[in-house]
Amino acid sequence: MRKVKFYAGAAVMSTALLLGACGGAETEGNNNSASSAENAGEENQQLQGEIQVDGSSTVFPIMEAVAEEYMMEQPGVNVTVGQSGTGGGFEKFAAGETHVSNASRPIKEEEVKALEEAGIDFTEFEVAYDGLSVVVNKENDWVDHLTVDELKKIWVDNGETKKWSDIREGWPDEEIKLYSPGTDSGTYDYFNEVILEDAQIDKNAVLSEDDNVLVQGVTGDKNALGYFGYAYYAENKDNLKVVPIDGGEGPVEPTNETVESGEYSPLSRPLFVYVSNKAVAEDEAVYDYMKFMIENAGTLSEEVGYVSLPEEEYQSALEKLEGLKK
Amino acid sequence: MESAQKTVHTDEVVKKIPTRLVKNNIYKTVFLLATVVTSLVLIVLLARIVSQGAPYLSWDFFQNFASRRPEQAGIKAAIIGTIWMMAVVIPVSLILGVGTAIYLEEYAKRNRFTSFIQMNISNLAGVPSVVFGLLGLTIFVRMFFFGNSVLAAGLTMSLLILPVIIVAAQEAIRAVPNELREASYGLGASKWQTVLRVVLPSALAGILTGSILAFSRAIGETAPLVVIGIPAFVAFLPTSVFDQFTALPMQIYNWTSRPQEEFHFLAAAGIIVLLVILILMNSVAIWIRNRFEKKY
Numbered sequence: 001m002r003k004v005k006f007y008a009g010a011a012v013m014s015t016a017l018l019l020g021a022c023g024g025a026e027t028e029g030n031n032n033s034a035s036s037a038e039n040a041g042e043e044n045q046q047l048q049g050e051i052q053v054d055g056s057s058t059v060f061p062i063m064e065a066v067a068e069e070y071m072m073e074q075p076g077v078n079v080t081v082g083q084s085g086t087g088g089g090f091e092k093f094a095a096g097e098t099h100v101s102n103a104s105r106p107i108k109e110e111e112v113k114a115l116e117e118a119g120i121d122f123t124e125f126e127v128a129y130d131g132l133s134v135v136v137n138k139e140n141d142w143v144d145h146l147t148v149d150e151l152k153k154i155w156v157d158n159g160e161t162k163k164w165s166d167i168r169e170g171w172p173d174e175e176i177k178l179y180s181p182g183t184d185s186g187t188y189d190y191f192n193e194v195i196l197e198d199a200q201i202d203k204n205a206v207l208s209e210d211d212n213v214l215v216q217g218v219t220g221d222k223n224a225l226g227y228f229g230y231a232y233y234a235e236n237k238d239n240l241k242v243v244p245i246d247g248g249e250g251p252v253e254p255t256n257e258t259v260e261s262g263e264y265s266p267l268s269r270p271l272f273v274y275v276s277n278k279a280v281a282e283d284e285a286v287y288d289y290m291k292f293m294i295e296n297a298g299t300l301s302e303e304v305g306y307v308s309l310p311e312e313e314y315q316s317a318l319e320k321l322e323g324l325k326k
Numbered sequence: 327m328e329s330a331q332k333t334v335h336t337d338e339v340v341k342k343i344p345t346r347l348v349k350n351n352i353y354k355t356v357f358l359l360a361t362v363v364t365s366l367v368l369i370v371l372l373a374r375i376v377s378q379g380a381p382y383l384s385w386d387f388f389q390n391f392a393s394r395r396p397e398q399a400g401i402k403a404a405i406i407g408t409i410w411m412m413a414v415v416i417p418v419s420l421i422l423g424v425g426t427a428i429y430l431e432e433y434a435k436r437n438r439f440t441s442f443i444q445m446n447i448s449n450l451a452g453v454p455s456v457v458f459g460l461l462g463l464t465i466f467v468r469m470f471f472f473g474n475s476v477l478a479a480g481l482t483m484s485l486l487i488l489p490v491i492i493v494a495a496q497e498a499i500r501a502v503p504n505e506l507r508e509a510s511y512g513l514g515a516s517k518w519q520t521v522l523r524v525v526l527p528s529a530l531a532g533i534l535t536g537s538i539l540a541f542s543r544a545i546g547e548t549a550p551l552v553v554i555g556i557p558a559f560v561a562f563l564p565t566s567v568f569d570q571f572t573a574l575p576m577q578i579y580n581w582t583s584r585p586q587e588e589f590h591f592l593a594a595a596g597i598i599v600l601l602v603i604l605i606l607m608n609s610v611a612i613w614i615r616n617r618f619e620k621k622y
């Protein structure tokens with residue numbers, strides 16, 4: 001009797017688990033197809049397909065918004081968006097595992113080489129701007145702006161700890177605590193390109209892949225200085241003070257206007273999307289998705305905390321995409 | 327009387343009683359503090375997560391896909407994806423794990439080779455989960471062309487928890503007294519009949535307890551999923567094991583890294599759901615142990 005009970009118990013448990021899995025999925029699936037049938041009536045052309053998007057976690061919110069909106073129009077197309085980071089995304093792109101790769105910096109020489117070796121032709125599109133924001137603690141009342149040279153002096157490693165007084169006369173004799181995105185991120189790569197210029201970043205700097213850690217760090221330390229994407233500053237305006245940057249033509253604070261106009265230089269950066277030419281030419285869904293993305297990237301990126309490109313940029317991007325179709 | 331006084335020096339004892347009592351109290355306080363500190367950390371963590379996440383727990387939260395708008399975002403794809411993944415993990419890891427344990431305990435001869443296997447299994451249990459992720463990426467995603475599908479993730483997770491299941495099942499099988507086997511042989515049963523009808527039923531409670539604890543590890547792991555490239559945004563449900571999916575830990579990980587605070591609250595809500603699932607599974611494990619475990 002006992003043994004029978006054991007078997008029964010085990011069998012019931014496992015079947016319940018399995019049935020639970022399948023049953024749940026099935027009913028959900030039915031709901032889906034019902035709603036897609038509804039939508040099908042409204043749309044003229046319903047596409048089918050799968051689109052894999054991966055890459056920069058900075059671009060992720062834009063792509064998530066695009067995918068979300070797109071799947072409402074084309075429920076037959078399954079779009080997935082990953083966040084493996086700019087470099088990780090290109091690796092998957094070269095392995096042929098993704099159709100679209102997001103990047104928060106332009107593609108690197110060696111990544112181009114890897115793609116060439118894999119025989120993947122690609123096209124680069126800009127989707128939005130991001131203003132890398134240099135921030136200090138709210139209680140920091142001495143920093144009114146920083147020049148690019150000062151930034152460089154602060155961030156490049158010179159073997160010793162730097163004090164605010166080393167940077168400019170009259171600033172306090174306190175050690176500067178530095179917070180930077182991790183070296184795997186496109187944000188770091190961009191900062192490296194325009195500020196560090198391949199010099200070693202200060203070895204005392206705290207590096208983190210999670211920008212929220214940087215926000216916490218700068219919020220909690222009066223002598224802290226950090227930088228990250230504009231969206232993270234915009235969300236934490238109450239706790240952080242943004243530093244206007246002087247790129248040679250007077251201090252400019254990052255705002256939607258100064259980033260879009262390019263006035264906030266050199267720290268405003270474009271965000272990129274790379275797409276496989278073959279996928280656009282052969283897969284109607286990928287082409288349609290890219291078209292939808294370019295048409296909506298402006299509004300959607302504003303909505304998730306980035307700055308849209310000027311309208312003409314999107315127009316020329318559309319033409320570029322049409323060119324790939326032929 | 328005299329000899330008793332010699333072994334127990336009453337005066338000495340009386341003299342030492344106060345210091346002993348003080349020592350006693352000191353250690354008591356130290357251990358109490360240790361308990362309080364650990365529970366406090368846990369309580370603070372839980373209180374924070376519940377206070378942040380609870381307002382976001384609604385029916386919609388379970389019914390909606392991920393979204394850029396926090397108020398519309400939900401965990402439908404993540405929770406169904408996790409269930410799909412477990413539908414691969416549970417049979418694969420149970421069959422392979424219990425099979426290995428039966429072989430090692432019942433059939434294999436004790437020689438260098440089996441002790442070598444044994445040692446490797448124990449070592450594997452301590453390998454960081456990222457390493458299993460890399461293994462999964464190389465073998466299942468790339469070599470077998472499974473892509474970042476339910477199957478690839480499920481097999482990777484199965485490998486991750488296999489050592490734990492094997493060791494648990496071995497312990498359970500070893501706990502079955504030899505007399506039972508011998509009695510079975512004595513009645514003319516073959517080895518396989520003995521294993522199937524005597525050993526396994528007696529060991530089942532132990533095997534299930536260990537396995538369920540291992541399954542809860544598979545549900546909570548994030549690192550292997552990140553490495554094999556499970557996407558964070560998926561707004562459809564898998565229809566087969568070859569489909570792409572996302573899982574609960576991936577969704578939580580994604581939300582915590584977002585700039586907007588509302589997403590952090592959503593992550594907290596996701597963590598509550600994950601915690602409830604884990605607590606439920608662990609309770610089942612404890613229940614099975616208490617209800618079915620036999621003492622010999």
